[in-house]
Amino acid sequence: MRCEWADTTDAERVYHDTEWGVPTHDDRRLFELFVLRGAQAGLAWRTVLPKRADYRRAFLDYDIAAVAALDDEAMARIAADRGIIRHRLKLASVRNNARAALRLIDAEGSLAAFLWSFVDGRTVVNRVRHVDEMPSRSFRSDRMSEALRERGFQFAGTAICYAVMQSSGMVDDHVDGCFRRERG
Numbered sequence: 001m002r003c004e005w006a007d008t009t010d011a012e013r014v015y016h017d018t019e020w021g022v023p024t025h026d027d028r029r030l031f032e033l034f035v036l037r038g039a040q041a042g043l044a045w046r047t048v049l050p051k052r053a054d055y056r057r058a059f060l061d062y063d064i065a066a067v068a069a070l071d072d073e074a075m076a077r078i079a080a081d082r083g084i085i086r087h088r089l090k091l092a093s094v095r096n097n098a099r100a101a102l103r104l105i106d107a108e109g110s111l112a113a114f115l116w117s118f119v120d121g122r123t124v125v126n127r128v129r130h131v132d133e134m135p136s137r138s139f140r141s142d143r144m145s146e147a148l149r150e151r152g153f154q155f156a157g158t159a160i161c162y163a164v165m166q167s168s169g170m171v172d173d174h175v176d177g178c179f180r181r182e183r184g
Contacts, residue, residue, distance in 0.1 A: 058078045
């Protein structure tokens with residue numbers, strides 16, 4: 001059995017079974033999750049998930065420095081790409097957040113170390129009996145959101161931060177009975 005939210009499409013099943021909740025400490029991967037979860041704002045994950053390859057191509061395989069260096073002409077080309085969600089503010093936030101991430105990395109050593117500090121460096125295992133009980137935020141995501149926004153990040157609200165925490169394995173919200181559930 002897997003979490004109910006992931007049992008609609010093949011893409012969701014594969015994502016759930018191989019990636020969602022797997023701990024990552026890779027700055028590029030974490031930046032990718034912020035880009036994708038920011039793109040998801042107001043939309044279903046199943047809308048964004050099939051566009052991952054297009055996002056990866058458009059945003060230079062999430063090379064944070066390269067994305068931060070994109071000029072307005074490059075951003076205009078990206079905004080015309082039909083393979084991604086062409087929301088002007090969401091797209092602008094990617095370059096902005098890359099620039100903010102570089103400043104954060106310079107100050108803290110890595111994006112991963114900073115983000116994982118909100119869970120004291122280890123996965124928080126929640127007791128979730130049913131998908132309806134799955135939280136969309138926590139006091140940790142509230143603090144992360146506040147800290148990121150103070151550092152200039154956009155599209156880094158508490159729900160986006162919590163989704164990144166779930167996706168990156170900072171939080172284990174697999175439901176009871178899911179074959180991916182950690183025991184905590």
